[in-house]
Amino acid sequence: MASSSAVGKLSREEFRRQKDLDAARKAGTAPAALDEEGRPINPHIPQYISQAPWYLDTGAPSLSHQRRPQDDRTSNKLENWYDRGAKAGPAAKKYRKGACENCGALTHKKQDCLERPRKKGAKFTNQDIQADEIIQEVASGYDAKRDRWNGFDPSEHKKIYEEYAAIEAARQKLREEEIDNQTTTDLAAVRKVAKAGKREDKEADPDFGSSEEEDADEEKYADAADAVGQKLDTKTRITVRNLRIREDTAKYLINLDPSSAYYDPKTRSMRDAPDKNIPAEDAVFAGDNFFRHSGEAPDVQQLQLFAWQASARGNDVHLNANPTQGQLLHQEYREKKEQMKDVSKVSILAKYGGAEYLERAPKELLQGQTEDYIEYSRTGHVIKGRERAKAKTKYPEDVYVNNHTDVWGSWYDMSTGNWGYACCHSDIHISYCAGQAGIEAAKASSAQVLLSSSVNPPTDEQKEEEETEKPGERVEQNFSKKRVGEGDVKIDKDRLAYALNEEKKRKARGGGDDEDRFNKKKKPLESGSHDVTEEQLEAYRMQRRNAEDPMANYVDNENSY
Structure with a gap:
């Protein structure tokens, strides 16, 4: 039924004629009904679709309630907002009747005035009368009414930055003046003033303070901080190891060549090095196999292999159940193995001889070259390689002063308990060296002699x-x-x-x-x-x-x- 609902209740005759008209329209003998725009309405549309609800019923046949309305959303834009603080022309000179008793503007009353309440309003003083505000009617939609930042001017926030910058500059100047006014040259007092200023603004100042204070703060909060690459809860001490630190470059992004090392996405492993031309020591990532054969990883593998072999022979050794026992047994096994090797070697040499053939020059001296990588400095010290470079202290080493041939502290006097020089047995620091004569003089003046x-x-x-001594002397x-x-x-x-x-x-x-x-x-x-x-x-x-x-x-x- 394409017709809309009747305004009133239909009589029996009208209802019968309506049914006949609908049947004729479905059969095609009667023209179809037209809506308000002149478009025909399909008579085969069910009544529950063609009949408009009571709150959208216009009294005429129509399908507009089933179509999407053409809504003008220009009023619902968030950019539409009133001009905040706009004034309408110059202010009045005298108080006008009906104006605000506080500021003298006509656009609001005293209870709605946003000015500071005056002791005597403009109604009585006729002074400092404010201009009238521009009343703007802004038609805002649903979203615009509920937007908390609607009408906000971002340039207003710049004033906050300028205010804080001015305060910080004033604090910096005040701290510099306090340091300049210090009459003492004690560095601790200067650091104390700088630390006090640091506590006020709670920002790190590169010109003041010391690295020791920063290190102390880092050590203080280092225990509560999360470790890199781990999710560590300091209260429960539960560690969940991530497979990769998020700050590092992914393995599969180091070399984008498809023919490079294979990357297994399921286990996130890349066994070979992605860049073959770069040495393993200088590469960012040299492959998982490089880590398996460096550090203590080979020792762990040997220990695991020993536990498996011992368990296969019937011994109760399990690396995960009792790692200390397994490590002690492995150490004892290696010591006995070395002893047996030495015993067998001595017995074979004693029986057959040929010890002189085992004593040979090193391979490096015979061939004049070696595969071991050793890096030396200009002074001849080992920087990187098989030998470990000796650590240098901040104090001068092997510096002999005042004709000494040994350093201070190379000799200890057992009778007096003092340190001295081994070259002259002098226990006076930075004294002139007397050599062997000084040693003989020290022996002659000792208490035992x-x-x-x-x-x-x-x-x-x-x-x-x-006999010639005085009687008072002992x-x-x-x-x-x-x-x-x-x-x-x-x-x-x-x-x-x-x-x-x-x-x-x-x-x-x-x-x-x-x-x-x-x-x-x-x-x-x-x-x-x-x-x-x-x-x-x-x-x-x-x-x-x-x-x-x-x-x-x-x-x-x-x-x-």
Whole structure:
């Protein structure tokens, strides 16, 4: 049925005529119905398609409700927006009736005014009256109404950059002035000022600060940072290994030649080198086989092979279940193998001879060339190759000063515990070298030589010198290699008397056996290998109370009879 729904309810006669008309139109005997644009309506269209809903019904036959409406979306564009802050001409000179009581504009009221509230409005002062705003009617669509950035001017954001740049320039100038005003030349104070400025703006300044502070910050947060090429959770410590670091170039992009090394996309492996002309040491990627035969990878393969062979022979060795056991057994196996090889070699040479034929010159000297790559510097030191270059320190090495032939610290004096030069046995740093004469002088002035020389009996000249000595001066103590109190030692009576007096004073003070009997602060002893002299030891023995003596506590009482 192509006709639209009737305005009112049809009578029985009208409904019958409508049915006959529809049948004639379907049979082709009656012309088809026309819509509002004059286009015929197919009579075979079902009623639920041709009949318009109640909210789109126009009262005439039409199929416009099934067609896409021609919508003018010019009002729905996001570029359509009002001119923000536009003013309509110059401002008025006097307050006008009905205008805003705060600013004096006619386009809004006081409660809608966006100006700062004045203490006395423009209605009462007639001063600083603002111009009227331009009221623009912008017809915006659904998207334009809900766009939060509609009407935003990107040039306004440039003011924020300029403001922050001006603040940063002012801070930089202030920090430079503080550093210039520092009266001290201490570098720590300058770094402290720079660090304070760094904390304010929280930006790295290349002109101030030190690399030590940056390294400390990196070490502080290095534990919590994610490792490159891994997804590492520092709390749970679960590591998921990525097959490739995303910053690196993919293997299949190094050489785009189709005839180059094969790349397996399923396992993401490229066993051969993509560039055959570049040496493996200089190439960015030399193939997976290069990594398998470098570093500790061959050792791991040998260890795995040993575990398989040992397990095949009936031994309980499993590399993954107990790797420590497998490594120890492998090491023991290699040591026994070397021993057996040496034993068999010695036994064969002892039985058949021919050891002289095994001693031959190296292959490099015989042929004059070698396959090993070794790179030398201009000074002859090894940079890269079989031999490892020695690490150089920042201090000058092998520099001899003041006629020395050895460096400082090449000799250690066991008697004094000091370091010195091995060429002259001098323990004074940056002293002039005396050579062999200095060594002999150091030996002659050593404490052992002086003590051993004191054992020899004095000559007549030395006796005359001792007689002419002042009474207040102390006599040189007779030290020898014997223990104190042993052997035939001559005791000086004056010294013994002085030692007895000191021992009595000590006992009068109530000092015990563990107390220092002779006060070193008041009267220091002569330098030597012993702290106690023979006279002091004899005085202690004479004044010591013998508790085992049965007559020690005996008191003669006259009234005991």
